[in-house]
Amino acid sequence: MGQTIVEKIAQSHLAEGPNRPLRTGDFVSIRPRHVMTHDNTSAVMSKFKGIGAKKIHDPRQLVFALDHDIQNKEDANLAKYRAIEAFAKQHGVDFYPAGSGIGHQIMVERGYVVPGSFVVASDSHSNMYGALGAVGTPIVRTDAAAAWATGEFWWQIPRSVQVVLEGKLPEGATGKDVIITLCGLYNHDEVLNAAVEFTGPGVASLSMDARLSISNMTTEWGPLVGWFPVDEVTIQYLRSVHGRLKAMGIERFSEKDIENWAKNPPRPDPDAVYSARIVLDLSQVSPYVSGPDTVQVIQSLSEMEKKKVPIQKAYLLSCVNSRVEDLEAAAEVLKGNKVAPTVKFYLGAASKWVQEEAERRGIWQTLLDAGAHPLPAGCGPCIGLGVGLLEPGEVGISATNRNFKGRMGSREARCYLASPEVVAASAVAGYIRGPHQIGDRAPAPNYKEFAAAGSGAEKVKILQGFPDRVKGRLVFMPQDNLNTDVIYGKDYTYRDDMTPEMMAKVVMENYDPQFGARTRSGDVVVSGFNFGTGSSREQAVTCLKAKGIPLVIAASFSQTYLRNAYNNGFLCVEVPELVKRLHEQFAKEIAAKEKTIIPGDEIDIDFTSSMISWRGEKFPFPALGSVPQSLVIAEGVEKLVAKRLGLA
Numbered sequence: 249m250g251q252t253i254v255e256k257i258a259q260s261h262l263a264e265g266p267n268r269p270l271r272t273g274d275f276v277s278i279r280p281r282h283v284m285t286h287d288n289t290s291a292v293m294s295k296f297k298g299i300g301a302k303k304i305h306d307p308r309q310l311v312f313a314l315d316h317d318i319q320n321k322e323d324a325n326l327a328k329y330r331a332i333e334a335f336a337k338q339h340g341v342d343f344y345p346a347g348s349g350i351g352h353q354i355m356v357e358r359g360y361v362v363p364g365s366f367v368v369a370s371d372s373h374s375n376m377y378g379a380l381g382a383v384g385t386p387i388v389r390t391d392a393a394a395a396w397a398t399g400e401f402w403w404q405i406p407r408s409v410q411v412v413l414e415g416k417l418p419e420g421a422t423g424k425d426v427i428i429t430l431c432g433l434y435n436h437d438e439v440l441n442a443a444v445e446f447t448g449p450g451v452a453s454l455s456m457d458a459r460l461s462i463s464n465m466t467t468e469w470g471p472l473v474g475w476f477p478v479d480e481v482t483i484q485y486l487r488s489v490h491g492r493l494k495a496m497g498i499e500r501f502s503e504k505d506i507e508n509w510a511k512n513p514p515r516p517d518p519d520a521v522y523s524a525r526i527v528l529d530l531s532q533v534s535p536y537v538s539g540p541d542t543v544q545v546i547q548s549l550s551e552m553e554k555k556k557v558p559i560q561k562a563y564l565l566s567c568v569n570s571r572v573e574d575l576e577a578a579a580e581v582l583k584g585n586k587v588a589p590t591v592k593f594y595l596g597a598a599s600k601w602v603q604e605e606a607e608r609r610g611i612w613q614t615l616l617d618a619g620a621h622p623l624p625a626g627c628g629p630c631i632g633l634g635v636g637l638l639e640p641g642e643v644g645i646s647a648t649n650r651n652f653k654g655r656m657g658s659r660e661a662r663c664y665l666a667s668p669e670v671v672a673a674s675a676v677a678g679y680i681r682g683p684h685q686i687g688d689r690a691p692a693p694n695y696k697e698f699a700a701a702g703s704g705a706e707k708v709k710i711l712q713g714f715p716d717r718v719k720g721r722l723v724f725m726p727q728d729n730l731n732t733d734v735i736y737g738k739d740y741t742y743r744d745d746m747t748p749e750m751m752a753k754v755v756m757e758n759y760d761p762q763f764g765a766r767t768r769s770g771d772v773v774v775s776g777f778n779f780g781t782g783s784s785r786e787q788a789v790t791c792l793k794a795k796g797i798p799l800v801i802a803a804s805f806s807q808t809y810l811r812n813a814y815n816n817g818f819l820c821v822e823v824p825e826l827v828k829r830l831h832e833q834f835a836k837e838i839a840a841k842e843k844t845i846i847p848g849d850e851i852d853i854d855f856t857s858s859m860i861s862w863r864g865e866k867f868p869f870p871a872l873g874s875v876p877q878s879l880v881i882a883e884g885v886e887k888l889v890a891k892r893l894g895l896a
Contacts, residue, residue, distance in 0.1 A: 252516045252521070253514060261366040275403075275872060278401060281362075284367075287316040292392045315350045369386060374386045378473055378474040386472070412447055421686075425534065432546030444469075461568050535667060559645050575611050582620075593621060640660035644663045700824075707857060708855060721772065723767055727843070754791070776827055780808070789813045801826065805820055
């Protein structure tokens with residue numbers, strides 16, 4: 249059985265893991281090529297110091313780029329920025345001050361991302377690095393601190409979904425329309441927490457800027473990775489980066505490296521195993537608009553034009569759509585036109601270099617002449633910071649990547665997403681419309697799911713301090729998407745006086761008020777798909793530990809919840825076949841809307857054989873090797889890192 253590209257790239261960056269070819273579900277320790285942090289570098293510094301670490305393991309791994317709150321000139325924020333810069337200077341870390349650009353753009357244009365590399369950042373849009381044939385994936389701040397101290401972080405290899413692109417985009421359709429189409433067409437978690445491999449003859453027709461936009465916004469679609477193959481478009485982009493950096497006296501990779509990537513590009517094995525395949529005919533993609541307030545609902549541009557939805561604000565900024573190609577496309581629409589007097593149009597380049605290049609070509613001046621309000625190269629309104637936010641009752645059209653309610657301002661506002669051309673045309677018209685008439689096209693859904701390859705029984709060496717097996721009374725909560733707010737309510741999240749005993753009493757209170765009284769220490773919780781979705785509150789993990797729950801079994805987990813769980817030394821195991829079986833067994837109880845089903849019998853989890861036994865049936869699960877075992881034994885990643893550094 250061959251490997252997917254994610255399995256192969258993880259293998260080449262493996263620090264610790266199974267002594268065999270890696271596959272989906274494996275827990276591993278990865279030594280990434282680079283780790284990027286932005287304004288949250290300050291929070292990671294606190295965690296790093298809290299561990300007791302004094303020295304960065306490998307300063308060359310790290311990149312600091314200030315990009316989120318750069319319009320904030322208050323003393324506290326400026327002091328934070330100075331502290332980050334001083335820390336970078338002390339430890340010899342590459343540092344990019346406010347105004348240099350958005351961290352993700354800096355990572356690609358400054359040569360930190362190369363084909364076949366594994367690059368992470370403590371930001372969800374790290375998926376963008378996949379456009380260059382790398383594995384780019386997000387990590388949380390605790391992981392970043394661990395990587396600073398040890399050069400490594402733990403990861404579970406996700407399943408892979410192949411997205412085959414056929415045909416060629418028609419005139420008027422863009423890379424942004426491709427990812428908007430995918431978000432709307434496949435909006436039932438088909439790719440949630442997966443690695444998406446784009447492939448097919450249609451890839452060659454997409455520019456690098458289009459690929460960067462698509463990979464970036466796979467985050468909103470649900471995957472952890474959005475990977476494109478390396479081809480002539482990639483090689484030409486890398487040559488331009490190399491030349492630009494060489495002129496600055498910097499060489500992050502050589503001409504020889506580029507030639508090697510051209511001749512031997514990273515690629516999956518021909519017999520790689522995928523969990524699903526999606527086929528998209530690019531010739532059937534037309535301009536679409538997402539929203540309002542969600543990327544999962546899309547409308548064709550022609551439908552929107554009929555409604556003449558008035559707008560008050562328009563945005564051309566962010567890491568998804570404010571590169572040179574995007575700015576040029578908007579300038580073509582705005583040339584000789586003026587932004588409507590009822591609209592404020594905000595403009596921000598992805599980086600200082602992008603803005604300088606746009607100025608050199610006359611693009612930037614065209615946008616300003618049309619009435620755009622320039623902002624410094626950074627995140628700004630996209631993350632709800634600085635000037636230009638949506639006010640109550642306003643409607644915005646944006647070329648950013650997220651339009652979640654309240655993200656770009658008031659929760660009483662509405663926000664739509666579209667391509668730079670549509671944003672520019674809408675800014676001129678005063679309502680949502682495109683620059684020219686385009687007929688509707690509707691790609692037909694083409695999704696095929698494959699039977700899981702199955703992890704099979706696998707003997708595992710058990711480390712001292714980790715249990716050989718866990719037996720406990722089964723507690724089944726059949727609901728999918730059980731979120732962190734129902735696991736541990738917001739009324740307790742920000743209270744500092746909550747003892748473990750108090751936490752145990754209110755666990756699952758918002759899901760089932762009787763849960764605390766009906767369950768006991770030692771019970772094994774089993775739930776549905778995407779367990780722990782929602783906020784990143786760690787108490788949604790620690791409250792279960794406080795209750796004495798030894799582990800949670802689910803069909804799948806929110807990636808943030810899974811990371812928080814193991815970072816706190818709490819066991820989580822994905823066994824979708826068991827959950828499906830429980831749904832069959834307790835169909836009547838589920839139909840009666842029982843929230844917590846406790847049949848009274850035991851479930852047996854054998855970690856030595858990676859097998860669960862229940863009512864005479866057996867269900868395999870991905871082997872928990874030394875990486876997850878070590879996290880559980882140490883009671884979390886911070887204590888594990890401290891131990892490995894000799895600090896505990």
